[in-house]
Amino acid sequence: MSVHQLSQHTAMGSAETPIHQAPAVTLADGGSFIPQHYLRYSHTLASLQEIASRVRFADELLIFAHEDKQGMYIQIGMVGRENYERGNTIRPLKLVYGRKWRIDADTPTSEIVQTIFLAIKKMREHEVRELLTLRDETSGKASTPFSTHHDVHVLARFAPPGTPTATTADASEAIVSWLDPVRFGQRRIALLEVNQHRGGSWIVDLALGMLPLARAMEADLPEFNHLALTIVLKELSRSELLHQIMQAMIDHSDRAVEAAFQYQGFARFSRTLDPATIAGLSIAARPYARDARNPAFSEAFKASNYEVDASRAPALGKGRLADINRHKIAQFSNLSGHMPRGLHTAAQSGNPLEAVRDLIVNKRNIA
Structure with missing residues (x-):
C-alpha cells in the first residue's frame, strides 16, 4: 500500500478496508497500492463529510454532507441571484439548494466523488435552464x-x-x-x-x-x-x-x-487527462488472472462482489409499476443478475403463466 493510500485509509478510519488477503499492485515506477475494487466500504457520516471536504470548486458553491431518517446524502447549495428578476437593478444574493443525492454506506469512495461532481453539474444546469x-x-x-x-x-x-x-x-x-x-x-x-x-x-x-x-x-x-x-x-x-x-x-x-472540479487537488474530470493513460492505469490495477491464483483471496473477492451486487437489487413492490416490471423481466430468457426482491409473489396474482415465469427466473438466479 502506498504512502498516499495509507494516509487515506487513516483519514477514513474503518470506512475503507481491504478484502481478506487483498494483494497490492505495483506499477512500473515502483508505486504500490491496493486497488479500490479490492476494498470493502462502510462509510459513515464522518467519512462522507471527510470526502466532501476534500472537494474544491467555486466559492459560490457549497457541498453539504448529512443524514436523515432515510440515510446519508450529499446536497449542493449555490449562492446566486433570482433568475426570474430581469429588471435593471443589481439583484440581491440568495442561497438555494439542490436535491438530496442518497449515499449508501457501501458506496466506493470514487463513486461518492463522482456523485458530488454530478450533483454540481445538475445544480448548475438547473440554473442555466432558467436563463434562456x-x-x-x-x-x-x-x-x-x-x-x-x-x-x-x-x-x-x-x-x-x-x-x-x-x-x-x-x-x-x-x-x-x-x-x-x-x-x-x-x-x-x-x-x-x-x-x-x-x-x-x-x-x-x-x-x-x-x-x-x-x-x-x-x-x-x-x-x-x-x-x-x-x-x-x-x-x-x-x-x-x-x-x-x-x-x-x-x-x-x-x-x-x-x-x-478538484478532489485532493487533482482535477479528476478535466479533459486535459489523457484517456490512454487512464486506460493503461486501469489495466495495471486489474491483474485478475494473477490474483485468481490465490484461492483464499479469490473466494473472498467473489463473495464480496456477490454481497454488494445483491444489496443493490431493489424491491419489486406492488401495484401497476410492479406489474410492468414483472412483465418486462418475464420476456427475457436466461436472465442473469440479481432479481428484484418480491418477484416470486406473482404466484399470488392468480395468473398461472406469470407464476411459472417467475419461478423459472428465480430458480435461474439462485442457481
Whole structure:
C-alpha cells in the first residue's frame, strides 16, 4: 500500500478496508497500492463529510454532507441571484439548494466523488435552464421554456407537438426571426453564419451579445461572457434550434465544472487527462488472472462482489409499476443478475403463466 493510500485509509478510519488477503499492485515506477475494487466500504457520516471536504470548486458553491431518517446524502447549495428578476437593478444574493443525492454506506469512495461532481453539474444546469427566455407572441411576456418547474400534467394535455419550419432558401431569415424573442441571461443571441452540410444537417454559428449593465456588474457565470458557439441542426425548425442552443449552454456549463472540479487537488474530470493513460492505469490495477491464483483471496473477492451486487437489487413492490416490471423481466430468457426482491409473489396474482415465469427466473438466479 502506498504512502498516499495509507494516509487515506487513516483519514477514513474503518470506512475503507481491504478484502481478506487483498494483494497490492505495483506499477512500473515502483508505486504500490491496493486497488479500490479490492476494498470493502462502510462509510459513515464522518467519512462522507471527510470526502466532501476534500472537494474544491467555486466559492459560490457549497457541498453539504448529512443524514436523515432515510440515510446519508450529499446536497449542493449555490449562492446566486433570482433568475426570474430581469429588471435593471443589481439583484440581491440568495442561497438555494439542490436535491438530496442518497449515499449508501457501501458506496466506493470514487463513486461518492463522482456523485458530488454530478450533483454540481445538475445544480448548475438547473440554473442555466432558467436563463434562456422566450418572449410569448400573444402576451409579450418572457418565459423560461426549458425550466424544470413546468407542470407535466398540463404539458401532456395542452402542448401538442408542432413547430415552425423553414425552407432551404430562407434559412438565415428564419433563424434570425426565431432568435429575435430569445435571450440567454438577458443577452441577445446573434446569427453569424448558417450552412447546410451535404448530409442534410445545418451548421449554425452563433454569438452571445453584451450583458445589460446591471447583469455585467453582478458578474455571475462569467464563462458565458462573449461566448461563440456552433450548433448542428438535424432539421431546420424553431424547436430544433432552441433545443440545440439550450443543450450547447448546458454543455458549456458542464465543461466549466469539469475544468474546475478538484478532489485532493487533482482535477479528476478535466479533459486535459489523457484517456490512454487512464486506460493503461486501469489495466495495471486489474491483474485478475494473477490474483485468481490465490484461492483464499479469490473466494473472498467473489463473495464480496456477490454481497454488494445483491444489496443493490431493489424491491419489486406492488401495484401497476410492479406489474410492468414483472412483465418486462418475464420476456427475457436466461436472465442473469440479481432479481428484484418480491418477484416470486406473482404466484399470488392468480395468473398461472406469470407464476411459472417467475419461478423459472428465480430458480435461474439462485442457481
